[in-house]
Amino acid sequence: MPNLSAARCSILLRGARLLVSALAFLSIFTLIGAGVARAEDDNENSAPTAWWTYARQSYNDIANTIRTRNARIIDIEASNSAFTSYTVTYVKNTGSYAKQWWWYVGIDANALSADLAANNARLISLKAYDVGGGNIRFAVAMISNTGADAKTWWYYFDQTASDIENRTKEKGARLISLQSYSTNGQTLYSAIMIAETGESPKSWWYYGVSPKVINAEIASHDARLLDVTPAADGNFNAVMESCVGGCPAWWWRYGLSANDVAAAARDNGARVITAATYQGCNGGPCLVAVMIGNTPADVTACDPEGCVSEAKFAANICGALANRVVGFACLVGDMRPAYGGLARTNANPPSTAMTPSLVTNVASVSKTLTAIAVLQLLRRDALSIDDKISPYLYPDWTRGPNIDEITFKELLTHTSGFGQLPQSACSDRITYAALEKLVANGVSASNIGAPSYGNCNFALLRELMPALQKQTLMNYANGPQRAQQSSLLYAEYMNANVFQPVGISVSQCKPPAGASEILSYPWPAGMAPGLNWGDWSAQCGSGGWALSANDIFAVLRNLAGGDVLLTDAARRQMFADCLGWDCAVRADCPNPYVCKNGDLHNGDGAAVWIYAGLFKCDVPVVVVVNSPLPEPYQAHGDIIALVERAYLGASIPGAPQACP
Numbered sequence: 001m002p003n004l005s006a007a008r009c010s011i012l013l014r015g016a017r018l019l020v021s022a023l024a025f026l027s028i029f030t031l032i033g034a035g036v037a038r039a040e041d042d043n044e045n046s047a048p049t050a051w052w053t054y055a056r057q058s059y060n061d062i063a064n065t066i067r068t069r070n071a072r073i074i075d076i077e078a079s080n081s082a083f084t085s086y087t088v089t090y091v092k093n094t095g096s097y098a099k100q101w102w103w104y105v106g107i108d109a110n111a112l113s114a115d116l117a118a119n120n121a122r123l124i125s126l127k128a129y130d131v132g133g134g135n136i137r138f139a140v141a142m143i144s145n146t147g148a149d150a151k152t153w154w155y156y157f158d159q160t161a162s163d164i165e166n167r168t169k170e171k172g173a174r175l176i177s178l179q180s181y182s183t184n185g186q187t188l189y190s191a192i193m194i195a196e197t198g199e200s201p202k203s204w205w206y207y208g209v210s211p212k213v214i215n216a217e218i219a220s221h222d223a224r225l226l227d228v229t230p231a232a233d234g235n236f237n238a239v240m241e242s243c244v245g246g247c248p249a250w251w252w253r254y255g256l257s258a259n260d261v262a263a264a265a266r267d268n269g270a271r272v273i274t275a276a277t278y279q280g281c282n283g284g285p286c287l288v289a290v291m292i293g294n295t296p297a298d299v300t301a302c303d304p305e306g307c308v309s310e311a312k313f314a315a316n317i318c319g320a321l322a323n324r325v326v327g328f329a330c331l332v333g334d335m336r337p338a339y340g341g342l343a344r345t346n347a348n349p350p351s352t353a354m355t356p357s358l359v360t361n362v363a364s365v366s367k368t369l370t371a372i373a374v375l376q377l378l379r380r381d382a383l384s385i386d387d388k389i390s391p392y393l394y395p396d397w398t399r400g401p402n403i404d405e406i407t408f409k410e411l412l413t414h415t416s417g418f419g420q421l422p423q424s425a426c427s428d429r430i431t432y433a434a435l436e437k438l439v440a441n442g443v444s445a446s447n448i449g450a451p452s453y454g455n456c457n458f459a460l461l462r463e464l465m466p467a468l469q470k471q472t473l474m475n476y477a478n479g480p481q482r483a484q485q486s487s488l489l490y491a492e493y494m495n496a497n498v499f500q501p502v503g504i505s506v507s508q509c510k511p512p513a514g515a516s517e518i519l520s521y522p523w524p525a526g527m528a529p530g531l532n533w534g535d536w537s538a539q540c541g542s543g544g545w546a547l548s549a550n551d552i553f554a555v556l557r558n559l560a561g562g563d564v565l566l567t568d569a570a571r572r573q574m575f576a577d578c579l580g581w582d583c584a585v586r587a588d589c590p591n592p593y594v595c596k597n598g599d600l601h602n603g604d605g606a607a608v609w610i611y612a613g614l615f616k617c618d619v620p621v622v623v624v625v626n627s628p629l630p631e632p633y634q635a636h637g638d639i640i641a642l643v644e645r646a647y648l649g650a651s652i653p654g655a656p657q658a659c660p
Contacts, residue, residue, distance in 0.1 A: 041176075055285060083105075089272050126190050160188065187232070204240065205217065205239075270292060313621070316649045327626045328625045345527075345530060360546065360610075368555075374465065375570050411460060417445075418452075455543065465486075588644060
């Protein structure tokens with residue numbers, strides 16, 4: 001039998017030991033809890049909390065996640081053939097989720113039994129695996145089986161299916177976890193059970209069947225899943241409990257990547273409670289996951305202006321859009337995302353329901369994102385928004401009248417004088433070549449400082465960013481070569497410093513491949529073909545980013561109260577001076593809040609509308625619509641008015657409160 005280095009870690013005890021032998025035998029562990037009030041287990045607790053799921057973590061990755069995020073493991077499995085990579089689900093170990101706990105991987109049955117006894121603990125996650133020659137090891141998470149968390153419970157491994165059934169009958173127990181594994185040419189099971197009566201009386205069922213049968217049984221029993229793990233031939237081991245008397249909101253998904261599982265959780269305002277990997281997704285691992293609701297029914301948000309109901313706010317926005325546009329998504333504060341209609345109709349098969357994880361060209365909301373990047377770069381070099389832009393223009397560009405007087409702030413607030421140029425020159429001229437001509441023509445001194453909206457302001461910021469990054473690009477010929485390089489630098493900076501720090505996947509200024517893109521339609525759509533807005537890679541900055549409602553929300557959430565994207569001082573300046581926001585040129589966000597709207601439309605009625613804003617100190621609001629707005633808003637071309645009306649209608653009594 002090979003030597004195995006078994007990593008073991010505890011929140012209270014830390015260390016490692018070498019395990020060179022193991023005895024595979026049936027373990028039964030029973031603890032009788034004292035007669036105290038019961039705490040909710042993690043698969044029953046729907047109080048909102050921070051959570052994380054990772055598909056390929058090393059032992060060190062796990063330890064780092066626990067340390068840096070105050071995380072607690074609620075589900076863990078060894079997920080590669082070398083048993084060095086793990087699929088792990090965590091919750092933040094605070095509030096109603098705060099527990100004394102331990103985790104171990106690579107331990108044998110003797111060590112598991114000893115650790116449970118030493119810690120006076122019970123298992124909440126148990127995954128067995130054969131490391132060769134019938135030698136069974138375990139990846140486990142356990143919590144203290146004392147006080148409110150105490151239960152009568154048992155665990156088993158090396159069991160047949162009939163053994164599992166017999167054990168539940170013998171003990172008067174119900175399953176909460178079931179896993180199958182292969183050892184010595186046979187399929188055996190590990191399981192965790194709790195007392196079925198007294199402490200946790202519920203009807204329950206378990207199966208090793210196909211997803212179709214699982215869904216049928218869920219419907220037949222009015223049940224929800226507690227645990228799902230892969231079995232052979234596309235089947236799953238499923239443990240479910242009755243929802244008679246009520247259940248928290250819940251979902252399950254299979255055949256998804258880790259990113260897709262995270263997106264599904266965000267779409268439903270959920271958190272993952274179990275996740276397991278199996279092969280079959282484009283040659284890589286698939287995940288099967290069970291999720292539970294992770295959003296409150298309502299939140300009262302207050303500031304010096306008064307209070308609103310976040311639930312009413314969201315309902316008012318969605319109520320104005322439902323059945324009056326092709327598809328919509330609206331995200332408000334801590335509420336579960338709401339969405340409806342279609343992202344793609346039958347005219348562009350496959351017909352696809354709208355969700356907040358699908359992407360579209362976010363139009364002028366891109367300006368807010370570009371503003372974040374520029375503020376980061378200015379701070380890095382100890383520059384002010386009041387500094388002139390001239391030192392950061394390409395040295396071989398001709399500078400027309402008054403260009404040397406323009407500041408970064410004036411570009412960020414549409415007060416540069418470009419917006420007043422005749423024939424809407426600043427609206428459409430956003431390529432490298434067009435911007436070079438605008439700079440060469442200059443602006444009127446009397447227009448500098450006067451607000452006039454123009455896309456070219458933020459497109460020009462794109463061309464200033466190379467020099468802010470200490471790359472003048474003078475080694476590229478003035479023209480297409482330099483234009484391509486500056487666009488690449490812009491996209492790379494945005495991904496590395498604005499998107500990825502808040503968890504957004506690598507993004508582009510062009511439509512994604514496949515059916516993950518929202519198409520735009522007229523209203524009603526009929527059989528009109530949907531429209532994507534093309535490749536903006538060479539003219540991104542003032543518009544063009546292909547992002548989802550969830551992506552925009554992640555940025556706003558950090559702007560509202562985080563420090564990943566901007567320092568507190570930079571955030572406050574961005575809000576107070578309306579840098580990258582529509583309040584620089586209009587007063588209906590409504591005051592005193594910041595917002596940014598974006599829209600694209602063609603001559604045949606297809607449109608996309610985007611709204612991004614912050615209310616009540618720290619309440620992000622994002623709206624995506626892929627067709628013209630309902631009247632009267634479309635006639636005025638104004639999604640801001642729609643959101644403003646929804647906000648005013650969500651007002652509720654409450655004491656005004658100062659923002660932090």
